[in-house]
Amino acid sequence: MPLTFRVAVGQFKELIPDDLAFCSQLGVSGITVNRPDFSTPSWRNFLGKHYPYGPADFTKSSKWDFMDLVNLRRRVEDFGLRLESIENVPYHFYDKVLTGAPGRDEQIDNYCETLLNLGRAGIRILGYHFAPNLVWRTSTARPARGRAGVTAFDMDEAHLAPNTHGRVFEEAEMWENYEYFITRVLPAAQEAGVSLALHPDDPPVSALGGVARIMNSLDGFRKALRIGSSPNHGLTFCVGTWGQMGGSVVYDALEEFVGQDRVKYLHVRNIKGSVPSFAECFVDEGDIDIVRILKILQRNSFGGFVIDDHVPQMTHDTPWGHRGRAFSTGYLRGLCRALDSHET
Ligand SMILES: [Mn+2]
Known part of the structure; x- marks a missing residue:
């Protein structure tokens, strides 16, 4: 059965040409970039100046500029790679949206403009999340296989945290904030030909830090896709996070959403344990059967791509994790090659 999906590599927070060369060397289809703030010196250095078309003042960015997005995509393509997606706008682009704070309407207008610019620039997927206080871990360098450093989470400790946003945000309020956002941005996504994931x-x-977490279950995702009902709305299916929910939900959810053509792409990593206590690990160990995951994709003729996710910090590795990511990506490429050559 020929392989229907691609292996990419991801999550660059900044880029240098050497990293694009490294990705080409891995033999992947393309890359993803995470929450780029094009106003930073590092991104300006990578993208260069494109006056007089760009904004005169890069320091006050609140949306993405068309020319920056075109230049980013072309730079990636110059290395024979696709810019498969961009994952998340910078947090300050939509922090008020997440909590329903004053000023959210302006941020939503800017978000819509960003979506239109993504579409004009030929970038077809924008990943997003709806957690105001982001990813939480209670250990950031737990020794794992061969003393590689991994992150871990224990709710027994996390539940003692103070409120992160000044007060408690109940589930119903977070759903209201979500509905307000998604129903206003999806028409722009559709117009732009961009999918939100x-x-x-x-x-x-x-809940963590007093803020309810609403995208934390199969029912939560069904509700989100019901509220945000559009062919331009789907999932960044994070195998690790779904695995952290425990049981067989990771396989059930993937079957359901891939079957409905709602999965835009996947993060592939493994974990040991599940909520309330878990640790990350190498992709070739842990509780999740990655082969089963890839077979679900293959059986459903998934046409998107998979990327690695957080990886263990290996000896002599870089902050981005060149060694850890090369291992994960090579492992995924190997499994895909096996799926490609044999009856499954
Ligand atoms: Mn993820």
């Missing part, structure tokens, strides 16, 4: 709340517990 929702990542689950990591960790998928009911």
